[in-house]
Amino acid sequence: MNIDKKITDDLVANDISFVTTVPCKQLAGVIEEIDAHDDIFHIPSNKEDEGMGLCAGAWMGGKRPAIIMQNTAIGVTINTLATLIQYYRMPLPMLISYRGELREPVACQVEMAVHTKALLAQMNIPTYHFHHKADVEELDAILKYTFMCNKPVAILTDANFWGGYGDQ
Amino acid sequence: MIRSEILKEIAPILRDQLVVCNIGIPSQELHAIDDQPTNFYMLGTMGLASSIGLGLALSQPKPVIVIDGDGSILTNLGTLPTIANNVADNYILLIIDNGSYGSTGDQPTYAGQKTSLTKMAEAAGCERVIECAAEDTGRVLQDALDAKQMTIIVSKCESGNAKMPVITMDPVVIRDRFMKAVQA
Helix, strand or coil, rough: CCCCHHHHHHHHHEEEEEEEECCCCCCCCHHHHHHCCCCEEEECCHHHHHHHHHHHHHHCCCCCCEEEEHHHHHHHHHHHHHHHHHCCCCCEEEEECCCCCCCCCCCCCCCCCCCHHHHHCCCCEEEECCCCCHHHHHHHHHHHHHHHHHCEEEEEEECCCCCCCCCC | HHHHHHHHHHHHCCCCEEECCCCHHHHHHHEEEEEEECCECCCCCCHHHHHHHHHHHHCCCCCCEEEEEEHHHHHHHCHHHHHHHHCCEEEEEEEEEECEHHHHHECCHHHHCCCCCHHHHHHHHCCCEEEEHHHHHHHHHHHHHHHHHEEEEEEECEEECCCCCCCCCHHHHHHHHHHHHHHH
């Protein structure tokens, strides 16, 4: 199974046609698939809060959006999540590279990793953690759940899920 | 001329268009001058009006006018390259540049000093950037709508705020009626 393609296919199957991304090494393959897919408008953003603004506008314009980012950006986007996405009750799947978990080679990444789930819990954001490759099977149901409840939903994908980071 | 005077003057142009309005006093002023279901008022999240408007313009065909401020553009400067590189000809960004953070007590912004947002937008790659005096905003805005080309307008005006009530409408109501207006 090609995970990058499976994730992209699930996005398209759920009618997600507007995706903003901030670069990430672990998510590089997904970003490439999304960029190449005819059914998805891919708009790279310079910062994750900007990306959430783009997604909010796209959703009000009738498109289903998604954002692809790193977990460090949870620290950047708390205000946007609270006062835009949650306050106006908008759906937003957040496919997140969960840096700083098992098999992480860069120590500094752990500093935000230890706060990631606590911050998401504090924000009452439904959170799913993909640790094994097979966990991706839940993605389709998670996307349906996101657009059912009109909430931001976090999907944390760690290095083990991606088959290692820096030690492949 | 201050921002509220510009808004009063351009209200007849805005009335039939989708408008995304900046947080704080700009939204309060627009709401008080001419509340419309086609207005999306930002109640929080400083800086993202231009991004919300761009996402909206790229996702549906109707013209979108964003009313932003110099302070908010400075907060989210990354928006200018994103706008420039994702051209939506139904997108107009009107930056009301009064050189101050109006909603927080008129502290000066750098746009009122050495920094030119017009030049920054051009340097970011935006192709149609027009700087105008406050008095000309209506004409320049109407021209931009008629041109059907993505346009960034920097309207230079004086600092100052009109005293308007806080918006008490529920955010989900603002969003819901706006989405219905988008689909209408």
